[in-house]
Structures are given as structure tokens and as C-alpha cells.
Amino acid sequence: MEGMAVRLQGLRKTFSETVAVAGVDLEIRDGEFFSMLGPSGSGKTTVLRLIAGFETPTAGRIELAGQEVTGLAPFERDVHTVFQDYALFPHMTVEQNVAYALKVRKVPRAERLARAREALAGVRLDGYGSRRPAQLSGGQRQRVALARALVGRPRVLLLDEPLGALDLKLREQMQLELKALQREVGITFVFVTHDQEEALTMSDRVAVFHQGRLEQVGAPAEIYERPATAFVASFVGTSNLLRGETARRVLGTGGAHSVRPEKIRVLDESACVDEPGVVSAAGTVAEVVYRGDATRFLVDLDAGGRLTALQQNLETSAEDVAAYRGARVRLAWHRRHTVPIPEESAPRPGAADTTGTADAPDATNTSAPAESPGTAGRPDRPDPAKSPGTAQVPDAR
Amino acid sequence: MTATAPAARSAERRPQGPLRRAAGALHRRPRLRLALLLTAPLLWLAVLYLGSLSVLFVSAFWTTDSFTSAVVRVWSADNFHALVTTPVYRQVIVRSVGVALAVTVLCAVIAFPLAFYTARVARPRWRPLLVVAILTPLWASYLVKVYAWRLILSQGGLADWMLRPFGLSGPGFGLPATVLTLTYLWLPYMVLPLHTALRQLPDGLLDASADLGARPGRTFRSVVLPLVLPSLAAGSVFTFSLSLGDYITVQIVGGKTQLIGNLVYSDIELNLPMAAALGTVPVVVIVLYLLAIRRTGALSSL
Structure with a gap:
């Protein structure tokens, strides 16, 4: 039987009076490229943060590879995250950023450096190790964030709208690269996006979120050709x-x-x-x-x-x-x-x-x-400038 | 009024007037603008501030007539020689620097959790109030605060009363009381820069560190501390230099303790050149401190 990388049962999360996640049951298979798609405020990012451990669920259960992790701290979970604004440590070099997960785990220095270099080469950034994040362009920072999250070989990689801040051309290129990378490393990717095209392009399966609930889970073609609800029909495609x-x-x-x-x-x-x-x-x-x-x-x-x-x-x-x-x-x-x-x-x-x-x-x-x-009230082509968090991303220099 | 109406209309199109013309002329001459802006403050800085500092330094090389205490303008390095060789002076200098360092370390240790709370834990709408609360002691007079501490620390005072149930007594007047009072006095200068730095620390970095497997202690050492270090250093410049220059607190709560400031104060009548030589010591120490601090990048965040 195929293993489950992530299993969510009856997951709920409320922030004071706001219900962010209103009961989600979901199973993400091992080695799968899984997208969580939905408009902003649909709860997809909260689910991601719950899996990562940055938030504690109000109710429900989270399992990673068959182990319950509901109450565990982020550093106790075998999950790494690529953040929307990348969250690279500004005071460290690119190499130190990438090697951070290994340093924390007390991997010997020589091995640490070798693996960091290897990870940087994997995202085509060899030779950039001694730079600071501020000296990189947006696309390069994105790749450093990816290398940093992958170097520890986590069970599951969480990606929180990582392409949102990139321009269209770069985004399309990164979509292909991400997909290729995922195939290569074989790690389960859980990818949050509000861009239906992105979700359809890259994913093995897509979950459509709406108002804190799951509307439909299925392969891209299924979601697109056989929308289960009116919301899916209107949100995914025109x-x-x-x-x-x-x-x-x-x-x-x-x-x-x-x-x-x-x-x-x-x-x-x-x-x-x-x-x-x-x-x-x-x-x-x-x-x-x-x-x-x-x-x-x-x-x-x-x-x-x-x-x-x-x-x-x-x-x-x-x-x-x-x-x-x-x-x-x-x-x-x-x-x-x-x-x-x-x-x-x-x-x-x-x-x-x-x-x-x-x-x-x-x-x-x-x-x-x-x-x-069908498109009234939703962005047809999501405007990256409007996506939350974009404002924090400094200009590519 | 009606006669000037057409003129007013044209002025509306392109306003004229001597002030406006002057402003325009200045706009075209950036150097002149800069000169006008900076002449007065530069004069102040050069003549009054640096001037008096150099007079201080020069007079430190003079001597006094031992009978009349009159200043004798004969060059000699005797005063500086005395500073280094006389045990009392050496002790006082070491003690003063020690007090300044102790106050700085105590301020940092107390200010960090406080600033972490006000900047990151407290509810956003309470934050301004908490910052004001931290600043309120600065509104009270220095002397009032120090005398309040004298009352607290006096025999049978608040400190004694509170510690009695534990079988202890307050520190009384002396060196610990001086450090304690100075720490109280300069704490806001340390909290404020730390608060600002911690406010600006992106949440994402802390999340990222935990996400990559770092426990809170590691996150603090590897992410938080390096990023707030410049602000910590900036705050320490305040606490260190203010402590090094203080001579009133120590007179009020220090008992018989003597710091550089006290020696300067007592020498100023009897032996002005010696007082000047003593006065250069904090200047030199602070310059050395600033040079050390500069390496952290703190001076650019002042």
C-alpha cells in the first residue's frame, strides 16, 4: 500500500471569531506534487502553517508519515517550508543559509559545506555561495530558499506561494524547474497557490479550498473537466x-x-x-x-x-x-x-x-x-502585486 | 482690493514675491543652501564643543603651583604620568569602567526580555502604551529619581523591608547601589533601540529557523541576536557613556565610593590640570569603546 505523507483529520482553526479552517480531511500521498488552490482567505495557507507547526489547530489531527504531530513544535517535524517572502537570513551568506538546517543538526562542517554546495548546484546557483541574500535577484533568492529547504531532505516540502513575487516569465520557468526538481528528489511537495494555472500545470493532484473547506480534490484534468461544485467551476478556469x-x-x-x-x-x-x-x-x-x-x-x-x-x-x-x-x-x-x-x-x-x-x-x-x-469577483489572471506578502519582498537588485 | 485683482490672478498663475525668488535662487545653488543650513551648527560644534575639548586636553599638560593652586602654564606630562602610576587613580579608573560595563550588561539583560515582550508578544494596541510606560521615568527629574533610590536603599528603607522576610538586607549605600541606580536610570536608552530592532525583525525569519529544525535557544543565538546586535550595541553606547560620565548618583547612593567624575569634581578647584587629565580618561575610553562597537555596525543604526 502506498504511504501517506500527510493525513489531516477534522482539522479546524479559528482565530478569535474568524474561522480560517472549518474542518478539513485530506490525505497527501508519498512523493506526490500536491497543490492547495484557493482564493486568498480560503484557508489554504493556514492549513500549510498547521502542517508546518507554526499554528496549533483548534481541533483535529495532523499525521506526518503515519506519526501524529498535532502538538509538536515546528523543529520537531520532518517538514521544511519555502516561504512566500523566502525568509532568508539576511546576516548569513547564501551558503550559510542553505547549510543552516544541517548546522542545527550538528552535521560535521565538511559534510555540511559539501551538501550545501550540492544543493546550490541543484538549483543552478553554484558559485553564489559567498553572496548575501540582498545581493541576489528575486528568482535567485527563490532558488536559495528552495535549496535551503531541500538540503535537509525533509519528508515533506511545503511551498507557500513561492512564485507569487516573480514576474510572469520567471514564474513560468520556475514552474517547470520546480516540477523537474520534485521528480528528481522524490520528496512530497505541498504547494499553496491562488493561481489555478500554476496548480494545473505542476500538480499530480489539486485540492480546491473555499471558505475554509475543501471543495474538491483530484487530478488537474478532473478538477478542470469535472468540477464538483459551482465554486470549483468558476474558480478553476473561466x-x-x-x-x-x-x-x-x-x-x-x-x-x-x-x-x-x-x-x-x-x-x-x-x-x-x-x-x-x-x-x-x-x-x-x-x-x-x-x-x-x-x-x-x-x-x-x-x-x-x-x-x-x-x-x-x-x-x-x-x-x-x-x-x-x-x-x-x-x-x-x-x-x-x-x-x-x-x-x-x-x-x-x-x-x-x-x-x-x-x-x-x-x-x-x-x-x-x-x-x-463566471469570473465576476475573482481575479482572472492573479495579479502578483495584489497577493499578500508581495509588498514585503524587496526589489530584485 | 479690486484694483489688485488682476495682479492676484496672474500671481495665481505663477506666484511672485521676494521670498519665492530667494527660494528659487537657493534651489539653483545647492552649495549655498548647504552653507546656510550648516554654518551655525558647524560653528557651534567647532568652536564651543571641539574647542572646549581641546582646551581641556591642552590644560591637562599644565601644572599648578602647590602653594597657591594657581595654574602654571608649563608643559609637562606629569599629570598623565600620575594617572598611570598613582594606585588611587588607577583604581578609580578601573572601577569607573567596571561600573559602566556592569551597568551596560545589566541593562542589556533586563532590557532584552522587556523589549521582546513589548515588540513581539504584547497585543499591538497595547504596544504604544507600553513604550510610553518605559519612557515615563525619563520625564521625571534625574535628582528626584536618584533621591528616590536613596530612600529605597537607606537603612530600614524599602529594599531592607522587602528582603527581610528572606533573611536578607538591602545593599545599603556603596558600589552595588550605584550600579543598581545607574541601571535604573539608563534602562530606557537600552530598551528603545532593542524594541525597535525586535519590531523590525520579520516573523518569517523566526518561523524559518524553527522550520529548519532550530530550537528556540538556537534561533535566539543564530538569528535574533545577530540581527539585533547593532541595536544592542547602539543602546550600550548610551548606557556605557552615561554611566562613565556620572558623578552625582555615586555621591548620593555610593557611600564612600569614588568614580572618575568625583575626582574631577574635587580636583577642579585645587588642581585644574589634574582634573583635565582625569577628564580626558572617559573621553579616551569612550572613543576606544566606539571603535570596538563600530565593528558590529551599530554606529550606522544610531
């Missing part, structure tokens, strides 16, 4: 929800259904769609957003509600696309891409406003055309 009367008219059944924008084709209104298993709906293009590689169409359906469709710009250009504004179109997608969402998990009001109020189109829909229905 979601289109068809509900109530709209769903009945378009799909022939009631309830809530999610369709991913890239599954939807944008056709002429007159196009005849009679392939088996294909659903279609006519509507008016309310807004066209040109994104370079693709174009987003926001279409107000005749049946009520609004859907977003994403089309690759295979042969179209910005000018062609602009002509679509106000045009009549027909949206078509395969029925198997329609995912039913359990009704009891309907999002809180305002989260996803493609509602079934067919005859009374929501006024906010027309006043804010650039917002796609």
Missing part, C-alpha cells in the same frame, strides 16, 4: 454556468451546468448544427476581447444568461474580431462537455451571474461587458 430556465431551454434539462469557454465554437447564426450530441444556442455578441493568441466572445443568449467562448486566433486578426461586436451568432458545443453541477453547491449570490433569469437580463451584465459571467 466557467460558464447554465442554470434553471436557461439550462432547460438550451440543454433540455434543469439544474446547473458548466461548460468551458474553449469547448464552445462560435458560428454564424444561420449555421445548421445537427451533428449528434451537439448543443447549440443563438445569441448576440456583447463584447469581444482580443488576447493575442485567442479571442474571448461574451455572448448574451436569447435563452437568457451569458456565455463566454474562447476561440484560437487561427486565421483571424484583431480587426476581424472587432467586427463581431453586436453580431448575431450561434454557439455550439458537444453535450459531453456540459458538466452538471450539484445544485446545493450553488455559488453565493453574485459569484456567478449567468443565472436562469431569462426574461430579466441582469443589469450588471450589460454594464460590465468585459467581465465574463
Whole structure:
């Protein structure tokens, strides 16, 4: 049987009146790249801090590799953390930072240095050992933090939005490097992020957090293609929800259904769609957003509600696309891409406003055309400048 | 008023006036600006402060007529020779430096937990209040505080009364009482820089240290102490130099104890050059102390 690196049972954490974690049960397998995804305030970072031991749970149980560690101090747990702001010791050199975990464990000096150098080479920072953290760029500091946390070969490595402070290019590069590194060292990675793309790109499995609870745990494809709740459907990727009367008219059944924008084709209104298993709906293009590689169409359906469709710009250009504004179109997608969402998990009001109020189109829909229905109230591309803790990270020098 | 209305309107567009023109001229001449800013304080520093220090140093090489106590302006290094060779002077110098060091160490030992509490443990809304509480003793007169300690330490005073149940008695007047009182007096100067340094210590560093396996003691030695050391040193500059220069406290609670300041004070009438020579001793000691401290980087955090 495969071992469990981390097991959380009934985990709760409240800060005075605020409930940060409201009962989480979770099992993270050995050697897994596991992401905890959620908006800020969803409890994902608190869960990470509970696993690390920086916080004590209000209730529940934490096991690391089968051993209960609930009441243990951070230094008694075989877990190392890569912090969001890296938390490198400013008064130590890079090498001393990396060797710290070994020094604390009284590893002999020669071995300490050798292993620190090896760890630095592992993150492609050989030759930087004698510098101070302040003399490094953001990406380099990030890698030092990684080397420092990995050098002690912990059972589990916790990563608290480690890429949040990096710019987009560097972030994408680090995503690949992190994944490769994880495969190489075989250590269980628990990765906290609010960036759904990051979570989908790197993880073996993803847990989606919302208001201190787990919404869904599964492989990235599962989370994306088969969202279990309306929240997951709207938070992971851009979601289109068809509900109530709209769903009945378009799909022939009631309830809530999610369709991913890239599954939807944008056709002429007159196009005849009679392939088996294909659903279609006519509507008016309310807004066209040109994104370079693709174009987003926001279409107000005749049946009520609004859907977003994403089309690759295979042969179209910005000018062609602009002509679509106000045009009549027909949206078509395969029925198997329609995912039913359990009704009891309907999002809180305002989260996803493609509602079934067919005859009374929501006024906010027309006043804010650039917002796609499923994305209202959440950042589509998370802005690193807004992520908590970024302000503490000094400029890369 | 109405006649000046058009002028006022144009002034609104680009205000004119002698002050404004002067400000503009100064803006274009940064050197002149600097000169105007610094002339007075530099004069003060050079003439009054450094001037009097050099007079002190020069007069230390003079002597006195042993009958009239009048200053004789004849160059000699006798006074400094006496400082080094006379046992009394040597003892007093060593004792003074010892008192200053003891006060500094005591202040650091007491201030650190206090500052750790005010900076990191106490609830944020209590913090300003606690800092004010630490500073309040500075609002009271020096003499009042020292006399209060004289009352506390006097025979049958508060110290005796509190220690009696344990079969002990207070330290009475003397060297320990002097160290105790000076520690009380200068403690805020040590707490404040430490409080600031500990406030600025990122939580993440303490978490990171624990996370990497360090027990609290190790975290304190390897992370907290090195990072607050400059502030500790800065605070110690205050406590050390203030203690070294003090001569009133020791007169009030020190019994027969003599420190450099007392010797200077008693020599100033009879043997001014000797007093001057004694007066250079704390200056030299503090310069040496500052040179030692400079290595910690404390002076840049003053």
C-alpha cells in the first residue's frame, strides 16, 4: 500500500471569531506534487502553517508519515517550508543559509559545506555561495530558499506561494524547474497557490479550498473537466454556468451546468448544427476581447444568461474580431462537455451571474461587458502585486 | 482690493514675491543652501564643543603651583604620568569602567526580555502604551529619581523591608547601589533601540529557523541576536557613556565610593590640570569603546 505523507483529520482553526479552517480531511500521498488552490482567505495557507507547526489547530489531527504531530513544535517535524517572502537570513551568506538546517543538526562542517554546495548546484546557483541574500535577484533568492529547504531532505516540502513575487516569465520557468526538481528528489511537495494555472500545470493532484473547506480534490484534468461544485467551476478556469430556465431551454434539462469557454465554437447564426450530441444556442455578441493568441466572445443568449467562448486566433486578426461586436451568432458545443453541477453547491449570490433569469437580463451584465459571467469577483489572471506578502519582498537588485 | 485683482490672478498663475525668488535662487545653488543650513551648527560644534575639548586636553599638560593652586602654564606630562602610576587613580579608573560595563550588561539583560515582550508578544494596541510606560521615568527629574533610590536603599528603607522576610538586607549605600541606580536610570536608552530592532525583525525569519529544525535557544543565538546586535550595541553606547560620565548618583547612593567624575569634581578647584587629565580618561575610553562597537555596525543604526 502506498504511504501517506500527510493525513489531516477534522482539522479546524479559528482565530478569535474568524474561522480560517472549518474542518478539513485530506490525505497527501508519498512523493506526490500536491497543490492547495484557493482564493486568498480560503484557508489554504493556514492549513500549510498547521502542517508546518507554526499554528496549533483548534481541533483535529495532523499525521506526518503515519506519526501524529498535532502538538509538536515546528523543529520537531520532518517538514521544511519555502516561504512566500523566502525568509532568508539576511546576516548569513547564501551558503550559510542553505547549510543552516544541517548546522542545527550538528552535521560535521565538511559534510555540511559539501551538501550545501550540492544543493546550490541543484538549483543552478553554484558559485553564489559567498553572496548575501540582498545581493541576489528575486528568482535567485527563490532558488536559495528552495535549496535551503531541500538540503535537509525533509519528508515533506511545503511551498507557500513561492512564485507569487516573480514576474510572469520567471514564474513560468520556475514552474517547470520546480516540477523537474520534485521528480528528481522524490520528496512530497505541498504547494499553496491562488493561481489555478500554476496548480494545473505542476500538480499530480489539486485540492480546491473555499471558505475554509475543501471543495474538491483530484487530478488537474478532473478538477478542470469535472468540477464538483459551482465554486470549483468558476474558480478553476473561466466557467460558464447554465442554470434553471436557461439550462432547460438550451440543454433540455434543469439544474446547473458548466461548460468551458474553449469547448464552445462560435458560428454564424444561420449555421445548421445537427451533428449528434451537439448543443447549440443563438445569441448576440456583447463584447469581444482580443488576447493575442485567442479571442474571448461574451455572448448574451436569447435563452437568457451569458456565455463566454474562447476561440484560437487561427486565421483571424484583431480587426476581424472587432467586427463581431453586436453580431448575431450561434454557439455550439458537444453535450459531453456540459458538466452538471450539484445544485446545493450553488455559488453565493453574485459569484456567478449567468443565472436562469431569462426574461430579466441582469443589469450588471450589460454594464460590465468585459467581465465574463463566471469570473465576476475573482481575479482572472492573479495579479502578483495584489497577493499578500508581495509588498514585503524587496526589489530584485 | 479690486484694483489688485488682476495682479492676484496672474500671481495665481505663477506666484511672485521676494521670498519665492530667494527660494528659487537657493534651489539653483545647492552649495549655498548647504552653507546656510550648516554654518551655525558647524560653528557651534567647532568652536564651543571641539574647542572646549581641546582646551581641556591642552590644560591637562599644565601644572599648578602647590602653594597657591594657581595654574602654571608649563608643559609637562606629569599629570598623565600620575594617572598611570598613582594606585588611587588607577583604581578609580578601573572601577569607573567596571561600573559602566556592569551597568551596560545589566541593562542589556533586563532590557532584552522587556523589549521582546513589548515588540513581539504584547497585543499591538497595547504596544504604544507600553513604550510610553518605559519612557515615563525619563520625564521625571534625574535628582528626584536618584533621591528616590536613596530612600529605597537607606537603612530600614524599602529594599531592607522587602528582603527581610528572606533573611536578607538591602545593599545599603556603596558600589552595588550605584550600579543598581545607574541601571535604573539608563534602562530606557537600552530598551528603545532593542524594541525597535525586535519590531523590525520579520516573523518569517523566526518561523524559518524553527522550520529548519532550530530550537528556540538556537534561533535566539543564530538569528535574533545577530540581527539585533547593532541595536544592542547602539543602546550600550548610551548606557556605557552615561554611566562613565556620572558623578552625582555615586555621591548620593555610593557611600564612600569614588568614580572618575568625583575626582574631577574635587580636583577642579585645587588642581585644574589634574582634573583635565582625569577628564580626558572617559573621553579616551569612550572613543576606544566606539571603535570596538563600530565593528558590529551599530554606529550606522544610531
